[in-house]
Amino acid sequence: MIGFLLRRLLQAVPLLIGVSIIGFGLMHLAPGGPLAVYTLNPTIQAQDIERIRVLFGLDQPVHIQYAKWASGIFTGNWGYTFFGGRPVLGVILERVPATLLLMGSALSVAIVVGLAIGVLGATRRYSVFDILATSGALVALSFPTFWFGLMAIYVFALELRWLPSGGMWELGEEGSILSLLRHLILPTLVLALVITATWSRYARSAFLEALQQDFMRTARAKGLSPRVRLLRHAFPNAAKPLIALLGVELPFLFSGALVTETIFAWPGMGRLFVDALTMKEYPILMGMMMFTAIFVIVGNLLADIAIAAIDPRVRLS
Amino acid sequence: MSAQAAASRRVWRRFMHHRVAFVGGIVVALLLSAALFAPVLAPQDPTLLDTSVRFLAPFADPRFLLGTDELGRDTLSRLLHGGRVSLTVGLVAMATTVLTGAVIGIAAGYLGGVADTLLMRFVDTMLCFPQVFLLLVVAAFVPPTLLSISLVIGLTSWMEVSRIVRAEILNLKEQDFVAAARALGASRARIMFRELLPNAAAPILVAATLKVASAVLMESYISYLGYGVQPPLASWGNMLTNAQGYFDTVPWLAILPGIAITATVMGFNFLGDGLRDALDPRLRMDP
Numbered sequence: 082m083i084g085f086l087l088r089r090l091l092q093a094v095p096l097l098i099g100v101s102i103i104g105f106g107l108m109h110l111a112p113g114g115p116l117a118v119y120t121l122n123p124t125i126q127a128q129d130i131e132r133i134r135v136l137f138g139l140d141q142p143v144h145i146q147y148a149k150w151a152s153g154i155f156t157g158n159w160g161y162t163f164f165g166g167r168p169v170l171g172v173i174l175e176r177v178p179a180t181l182l183l184m185g186s187a188l189s190v191a192i193v194v195g196l197a198i199g200v201l202g203a204t205r206r207y208s209v210f211d212i213l214a215t216s217g218a219l220v221a222l223s224f225p226t227f228w229f230g231l232m233a234i235y236v237f238a239l240e241l242r243w244l245p246s247g248g249m250w251e252l253g254e255e256g257s258i259l260s261l262l263r264h265l266i267l268p269t270l271v272l273a274l275v276i277t278a279t280w281s282r283y284a285r286s287a288f289l290e291a292l293q294q295d296f297m298r299t300a301r302a303k304g305l306s307p308r309v310r311l312l313r314h315a316f317p318n319a320a321k322p323l324i325a326l327l328g329v330e331l332p333f334l335f336s337g338a339l340v341t342e343t344i345f346a347w348p349g350m351g352r353l354f355v356d357a358l359t360m361k362e363y364p365i366l367m368g369m370m371m372f373t374a375i376f377v378i379v380g381n382l383l384a385d386i387a388i389a390a391i392d393p394r395v396r397l398s
Numbered sequence: 399m400s401a402q403a404a405a406s407r408r409v410w411r412r413f414m415h416h417r418v419a420f421v422g423g424i425v426v427a428l429l430l431s432a433a434l435f436a437p438v439l440a441p442q443d444p445t446l447l448d449t450s451v452r453f454l455a456p457f458a459d460p461r462f463l464l465g466t467d468e469l470g471r472d473t474l475s476r477l478l479h480g481g482r483v484s485l486t487v488g489l490v491a492m493a494t495t496v497l498t499g500a501v502i503g504i505a506a507g508y509l510g511g512v513a514d515t516l517l518m519r520f521v522d523t524m525l526c527f528p529q530v531f532l533l534l535v536v537a538a539f540v541p542p543t544l545l546s547i548s549l550v551i552g553l554t555s556w557m558e559v560s561r562i563v564r565a566e567i568l569n570l571k572e573q574d575f576v577a578a579a580r581a582l583g584a585s586r587a588r589i590m591f592r593e594l595l596p597n598a599a600a601p602i603l604v605a606a607t608l609k610v611a612s613a614v615l616m617e618s619y620i621s622y623l624g625y626g627v628q629p630p631l632a633s634w635g636n637m638l639t640n641a642q643g644y645f646d647t648v649p650w651l652a653i654l655p656g657i658a659i660t661a662t663v664m665g666f667n668f669l670g671d672g673l674r675d676a677l678d679p680r681l682r683m684d685p
């Protein structure tokens with residue numbers, strides 16, 4: 082297991098380097114370079130911009146700039162925002178809890194519902210339920226998330242007035258759990274829709290594959306009940322591709338969260354990203370790109386370790 | 399289960415799969431012809447303002463079949479012309495995706511060794527970034543024209559295609575016809591693009607169909623957020639941005655473009671799924 086861990090950790094290193102090169106490159110591809118925002122400001126003189134350029138080290142050769150920036154990423158110095166000069170990492174970390182709460186609740190809903198649909202579909206293959214569920218999943222995957230969100234707001238917030246249309250808390254109720262939960266329901270459902278569809282499709286095919294294995298016939302021949310066969314024999318084998326999916330789905334989850342947060346005014350990382358985009362806050366944009374990419378790398382690493390933990394074949398190969 | 403029941407279930411299953419793909423194909427054909435003939439089909443000029451007929455409801459006035467928006471523009475005409483824009487972006491983005499993905503996939507698969515490692519690490523790296531984040535950053539950097547939007551979408555979504563093509567090439571390159579071509583003195587480029595590429599056409603076609611769906615979706619996301627197709631040119635995404643402001647009083651302005659996007663994406667998804675079942679049993683969701 083230790084050998085596997087080391088190997089897998091080493092594989093993450095080129096990814097981290099690649100991600101940082103692309104992040105750094107994008108920043109420098111920005112029209113007018115990283116300081117474009119100052120050149121648009123008439124109150125800032127050319128010599129001031131030159132001074133900022135020297136101050137930020139932007140007059141140095143590219144590879145030295147990259148080395149400084151990359152070492153900053155790994156030591157926690159992610160630069161400072163253009164407006165207000167706040168540390169970028171701090172600004173991002175402030176928004177992480179809201180996004181993780183939204184992503185976590187949507188993912189939980191999606192896993193529970195998606196697994197249930199997938200398992201039912203796999204055990205009753207080509208039944209009416211299975212056909213409705215598989216085509217329903219394909220329909221759900223075709224919904225533009227933001228439109229589904231708008232429709233949900235229209236029905237549940239504007240027409241029925243059951244739930245709030247956006248934000249995290251009612252004014253004056255900041256910190257109230259009940260208010261938070263009420264605000265969480267709609268964005269969770271909207272974000273969960275597409276992920277549930279993906280999960281039901283993958284769960285169905287993972288269980289179909291597991292159910293067709295020889296050991297399932299053996300288990301049946303031994304006279305084990307369908308429940309035991311499903312839970313003790315099929316489930317651990319179907320779990321592997323699903324854990325891998327957990328890692329692979331992370332970037333999609335972030336993308337979905339960005340769109341959902343924009344519609345529901347949810348004060349998370351997605352909103353921060355869209356706001357930073359309008360204000361041309363390049364340090365925040367690049368910080369977010371790096372943060373999400375590192376999050377995805379670590380997530381995939383954890384998924385692989387979990388798979389190795391339940392399946393000795395993976396860690397020994 | 400009796401043998402007869404099993405057989406009828408197989409038929410039922412094939413029928414379902416083909417029917418779904420068939421419906422998808424029809425939807426796609428209808429949408430493509432609507433987009434193609436939009437200038438003929440559209441009853442009005444999609445940019446014509448007429449403030450005397452603002453916010454007409456659908457079917458309220460025979461001149462404006464699906465109603466009008468906040469500036470009195472005809473919704474049906476805007477949907478048709480918007481579809482032209484959205485589908486153009488979808489198809490050009492798909493072509494970019496497939497071209498980039500296929501070239502990288504073939505190069506990695508056929509050349510192998512260091513080239514393969516480097517290219518595939520690049521693919522892994524690109525996949526670490528959430529696509530909408532990458533798309534928005536690049537879209538915000540380049541002036542939004544139809545071509546630039548399509549290219550940006552295409553260049554941020556080719557990674558899966560290159561993986562699929564590479565896997566296919568790894569299989570194909572061990573086969574005899576490749577050895578025969580090599581024995582005849584064919585160059586590497588010839589083997590890659592004249593021998594291997596046509597044989598990898600099936601999975602590429604499936605991926606291409608599904609990529610149109612995701613490109614249309616991506617165009618609507620970035621246009622909705624204001625970094626895609628710019629007004630007065632209508633796209634389904636930016637029609638929704640406009641509609642959002644009048645959402646509580648005139649919901650149909652938001653409902654209609656949403657239905658158009660969903661129908662398009664669904665059509666291509668169903669078609670792609672059906673094609674996958676028909677063409678490439680190994681790629682099936684259903685083992």
